[in-house]
Amino acid sequence: MFEFTKISDDCIKCGKCIPTCTIHQVNADEVTSPRGFIELLGNYQKGELELDKTAKDIFESCFLCTNCVDVCPNSLPTDMVIEEVRKDIANKYGIAWYKRIFFWLLRHRWVMDIASKLGYVFKSCAVKEDKKRGGLIPRFELPMIKKDRLLPSIASKSFLNSYPQRIENRNDRRVAIFIGCLANYNYTDIGHSLVYILKELGIDILIPKKQKCCAAPAYFTGDFDTVEDLAKKNIEYFETFIDEVEAVLIPEATCSAMIKHDWVVFFRNRKMEDWVKRAERLNQKIFMATEWLYNHTELESLLEKRGVRLNSLVTYHDPCHARKVQGVYKEPRALLSKNFNLVEMSDPNRCCGFGGVTIQSEKFHLAEAAGKPKAAMIKETGAEVVAAECSACRVQLSNALYQNGVEAVFKNPLELIAQALKENV
Template identity: 65%
Template structure:
């Protein structure tokens, strides 16, 4: 397995040093350091390829400081894949320095669903000992100090039953027109919506039932691989991708689509699986076939059903004001931003932030653990934007954003609730 798809030197040579990437770069806006600007990353990677830069701990610290928000890719006149080459070098870093024990433990659990289920169930039983819950905001707070976690942080918590264990594998809906072939979709739920934000999956099931769409919930699905991919644990990524591909192939032709209420998961399956498998042509072709059927949930619902009409006819019109945050892996990576707004505005008052496209600062496992100070700094401006809207709810189709934005709102003392648009749409369809 050779994961060096891109030639660092070539990309470094292709960079015209125009600087358009700097004003939009999440990490550069925090520290104003040219070294950790996109063109700084590219220049250093070129030097690394030429053996002019040692991959020492200082270089490791620099390359782990990127949020992978893709803002730089969005504005680059040469479309340079800065995010992808940083993901690539993180594999070299992992090989040289290893991966810290708690990340290894987490990635091990991502490979083993049954063990994760057991630990999540145990966590639900005992979590009240360590956490004080805010059930309205789906956040919790530490009762006492815990290593690696700042006591100020707002944390999520596991639900009693995971989404995958809550429902049968097949849900047959009542068809209005017996002569019309029923649509059938599979749900890829994502780890956080499976264990913590299960109301997102609940809402998706409610919506599909209202639309008379048959539901398939693949019980053997594993993590899409994004957390390990962004950290550089490519062995885990390889395992998860290939397991999912083989499993998806066993039922792919039986569904019209695979819908995902998570921006990062759908982007990983749609784009990063093929990128990762660039040197394994057979596997890459198999991933490409699957990606043609994978869609973000709001995108597929808006384009392929009469959900908007159903919402417009609903008697539920809420006074609640919603502001929408564009997750990096939704708008910039997959071009999904109009669809959730079109659906939500049927029943909710909508207001826009000054910059809804600004990265919230989640940044992955590393940024949320040993580099939390950077995630915190990136999140506070987003919380301030949300406060300025006077909205009661902020929404995004991404659980990573939900974790980060909820924490930023808590730290900033902004009383706004975060909900996935799927939850809000489901509420509008209730009788």
């Protein structure tokens, strides 16, 4: 069993975490607060709390937003201990059949490719298309598909299957792209935009075709066998090309945080020190896309030089896994402000409420409750577009905007940057 007691003993019960906690904001109960989670976990390890269905329900209600870690004076890893207890929950109660199918597909990309193509061909049978918002509305209800919610669109061709493995721009600089599953199959304009930007900068591109899911969905659900399988296979594959690229760019906050932070934590907690070292070596070249483009290229000056000013009013949402886990928040704003009118929300740092597979399926009412105030903040800005470098946030916020009648649409900042570059070609 993971060592929960030490973290519980280190909690000074100051309560600074409580006002920032996403689940506590929508369910104001001491039990479902970081302080409550930690106390219960300590009792669980001491044998004073049975891991019954009530405890399961409590531990699965955490959004893993890391707000509590961000403000904790002792930097206690509440998100990590919740992830660890979810493994115990999965071992005791199993994982729902539809989640197991989903995680199996993540481990077998060739099957996912086929499933995605079939989904695109037959989507009209199950969903209605909302072209304005770029999403799909279900005609009926399934465990992970609730009626009257906006789902991601499905692309006719995945990003990884849209390009050759190497795109040469006759430059001595080369980067690789790790695309993420949602950007690969659903929001493909993200990858297309990144390729366009890199071409404009004259940087050679490697698109590693054998990359697999980062394993974040499985990690947040407690399926650690899938996490270990995907993380090890990705590391082994990355090692075959990492020395020939300057960086691996990831246009997704959750994927980037999983690879840069959670892989190391996962292997360290399993005492797999060799894999820790291998992951840490790769991390020197892993970057969120806007982070690297802002700090290591002339993109900012290129956008300024083009001089085009687009009238769209844009607000930026800080993904939890970008700002709090990786410290990335200034870079996308700096790039967007060159060509767009940027307006801030009253609380851009507030979690959107995506929360992972369990929240989006079995506890979707919590996602809806967390999304509603965020949609109201976006409406208050008057923005036509809300941007964030995270497709999980895009799924959640696109639906929150749709359900709450807010007209704004969601874009990844790379899509907006590419649009600005194209305006003055």
